[in-house]
Amino acid sequence: MRVTDRKIEAWLHEDVGHRDVTNHVPGETTGRLVAKESGVAAGLDAASAVFDYLGVDCETTVAAGDRIEEGDTLLEVAGETASLLRGERVAVNVAGHSSGVATATRRAVDLAREVSDDVAIAGTRKTTPGLRGVEKRAVAAGGGDTHRLTLSGMVMVKDNHVAEMGLEEAVGHFRDEKSFATKIEVEVERPADAPRAAEAGADIVLLDNMTPEEVEEGIEALPDGVLAEASGGIGFADVPDYAATGVDVISMGALTHSADSLDLSFRTEE
Template sequence: MIPIDHLLGFIEEDAPWGDVTSDAVIPDVVCRAEVHAKAAGTIAGLAEARALFEHYGVAVRQRIADGKSVSPGEALLELEGSAKAILLVERTALNIIGRMSGIATKTRSCVETVRTVSPHVRVAATRKTCPGLRVLDKKAVELGGGDPHRFTLSDMVLIKDNHLAVVPLPEAIRKARAGSLYRTIEVEVESPGDAVLAAEAGADIVLLDNMSPAEVRGAILALEEVGLRQQIIVEVSGGVTGATLAAYAGTGADAVSMGALTHSVENFDVSLTILKGVQSFRLE
């Protein structure tokens, strides 16, 4: 669960001096409302929306768990409480659900595509997330069945091309290993020869960057020929799209990472409607 203080920061951004519209025109009354899906997909963000509503004293009945498939018109949350509180949280909650569900839905689609080709290949996210929203974006990937990959630069060593422009590949791996025995070391390479060099130098993961599916198969074959394939994880990344995902999944790689899961989010449509003249669900 995302810390409530993190979520409250979104309310502070949206209403730094309160909701002047509701404060001016809405009486201090209790009402009921419902949040509905307006599209089909994988739902996410309900736990965060619920936490926000409950923080402001609104009773919430969650109709479905995060990570489940939903249909257009399906009820997601039932709310009961102060009309002002519901309207204060409304847009922030819907934005969270919409973004997280969009990511989860896209991730689930990609995971299902990969499973038809190779059930063991993992679909992973990258650090191409919206600043301030990474924890939500990564959670949404997990709810969609994907792997979040590293959350921060502090999590693991990932030696990329700009590192290798300064330090030679074997030396970079040696220095990373000397720094700690307990950190995973991944190295980004762009040729079969460098993939072998990285594996020979002691990398745990080789990231084959911006290679075609044929080039990925060639790199994996090169690792097999020197007897290093089984001791290393092979990840593919760089411009992978829905159109090319199946081809990459069939190369023999262990994981395919996609910035598109989080850097180009298609919002999942949800709505909140205040109900009139209905019985309290807390009395049912």
């Protein structure tokens, strides 16, 4: 999904404000976006869209998901100097943030692959308001799964639903409400509740805030055909231990809410 002109306008308005003197520079120039550290590239479609909106010619030199090293050029631009300068900070910010998310995701995927080729690393809905599309694409660029893009993507029966209605009643309620094409995931906080959720009709059981040992216990109690997801406070150092349990999915909010921005720099050519 391409970044919309409306969103780009909002980004530029936030950065430029009501009176921009700084970028009133005459003439034309060229420039490039350069990596100042190694990582995984992402967000270049959004950065390019900013320059396109401003009438600046832009060409990416790497693809989303490519590993990049310090000194690598990610994109090149040419056009009016004022337009380049107006768009560069927004482009750097969105590409740097996205590349940071992609880099964090690739790190988690690589850690998981040390012990399992089957487990998926997924993001969550713990995204920055207004930037979910950008961040979810960055997770995908890093080799991760985007999980639910919105609430409509899947029914998730969480602890609050269970507290209000009970596990079986909650699953039955949403099973009656949902489309035939929509899966149901049920969050449980004890291994013993995993088979209960499956029996009630869960397609996926979320083993929440459990140790790797508890996750393994919950998985062993699940019938064939029901997927298992581990989530809740899982850090990068924990990934190999959870991957070794045989779980199908490890979801990590840290991929989006705690990823460091990759250090990028925009340089005009002298």
